[in-house]
Amino acid sequence: MSRLPVFREPLHVGRPNIGDREQLREKIDDALNRRWLSSGPLVRELEKRVAALAGTAHCVATCNATVALQLAARATGVRPGAEVIVPAFTWVATPHALDWIGLTPVFCDIDEESAGIDPAHAEKLVGPATGAILGVHAFGRPCPIDELTDLADRHRLPLLFDAAHGLGSTHHGRPIGAFGSAEVFSFHATKFINSFEGGALVTDDPEVARRARAMSNFGIGDDREVVSAGTNAKMSEGSAAMGLVSLERIDTLIDHNTRNHRRYEHGLAGLPGVSVRQQAPGERANHQYVVIEVDQARAGVHADRVHAVLERHNVLSRRYFHPSCHQLAPYSDRPEVHAPLPLPRSEALAERVLALPTGEVIGEEEIDGICRIVRWAVETGGADDGPSTTD
CATH class of the missing domain: 3.90.1150.10 (Aspartate Aminotransferase, domain 1)
Known part of the structure; x- marks a missing residue:
């Protein structure tokens, strides 16, 4: 005879955390009153808060983390058509983000303790076509950052990190976000800090930040002139409002x-x-x-x-x-x-x-x-x- 389920209602992995609803309504009302609904004051405030948490000089908020990974590759100069070493053990969005902009993900085996890239295996994969290394902090545990930094430095490769799971975690006491050429956070609804949907690129490199910000807005620079190719990766004020309330x-x-x-x-x-x-x-x-x-x-x-x-x-x-x-x-x-x-x-x-x-x-x-x-x-x-x- 079949038994009743232990739980009457489904229990989900990644069910969204919801912050103070009154604060959220106030912030959205402010945006509506300003009639500034995209890339406005709330987005800039969120960028400052995330940069402070990551211990970085710069943050560029985006509409999702997938496009933030693409901006990171472009802004750090990964050449078109290059290979990028990535762990095979990650969510498929990581390689998809690269593949979608014409880069070739080359999958690396992992160090099982961290579930991140095995640096020794990555060393074997570096070749003339390699354009970058992309580490992933699986489940928020830092991948072998020090070893990958050494590997990237020796081969003069950009080192990027998919830190979709990593906000608030540390490595050697330093916040995740402050390593490599750039790191990327996710604020998707399933993440413990969410902005309905969103992401962010963080970096200490002012040139990477400048390029990423322009590329996220159709290639338009600070002077409102088109300075590069670009896409539309801008975060909305509504998403930023949710992100700020969540960060509280x-x-x-x-x-x-x-x-x-x-x-x-x-x-x-x-x-x-x-x-x-x-x-x-x-x-x-x-x-x-x-x-x-x-x-x-x-x-x-x-x-x-x-x-x-x-x-x-x-x-x-x-x-x-x-x-x-x-x-x-x-x-x-x-x-x-x-x-x-x-x-x-x-x-x-x-x-x-x-x-x-x-x-x-x-x-x-x-x-x-x-x-x-x-x-x-x-x-x-x-x-x-x-x-x-x-x-």
Whole structure:
């Protein structure tokens, strides 16, 4: 006999955090009264706040993070048609942003501890066609920044970072955002700090910032003259208003996410083959993602099976990032171009990971229920409909 789901309403990964609605309405009303709805005072204020958080001199706010990655490549001088070394273990938006502007993503294997680019493998991929290295701070944990910086410097390559998950985290005590030639944040609705939809490029290089700002506005410079080719990447005042209201709560949200992370660790402690992925020791982490690994050899069950059991109980876990990017179209159609070497660590990690719900709408009761479902799935192999609401 089938059982009722443990949760009546679905629990989502990345359900948006919502800030003070009255403050949001006030800011939007101010924009309406000014009749300045795009790239106005609210956007400039958001840029100052984000630059301060990132510890950088410059921030260029954008309508999304995908176009911010494209601006970063263009503004740092990555030549048209060049290859860019990227990790295979990332959301497909990372290579897509490059591919869409005529660059060639070349996928690199990962260091499993950080889930970021393996610098030793990246070294093997550098060649005459290489135009840049793009690291990703997966789940907010810094990738091997120091080693990649050394590699990029030795080969005189721009070093970019996709920091979509990284706002508020640190490396050697310095905020994520202040490394490489430029870094890019995401303020998509699913991120713990959101602007409905949006992104930002941060950098200490004034020329990169100047080029990126002009390119984001059809190539129009500060004097209102067209100085380069460009696109329309501008952020709206409404998005900036949401971003500012969201930023007011960044410390509160990080504290809540940290408590959730610890609760998951407690609830899953001692479960064979299941572990909660850790952030960098000694660093501040935003904990906006709770990611578990399910080691089939030890757990006796595959992550797909745990995912299916959770879904039956309205826990909509996510297989971030499965499969790895080099296994997806269009890149899988040309492995000799995009993935010239085996990528076993990326593929192995992609088979093990599950992202679980967290954020302000998730508390102890929800986490305890989710952990109970995961325990049941592992201990029984998920053979039937799962634990009852009274187990």
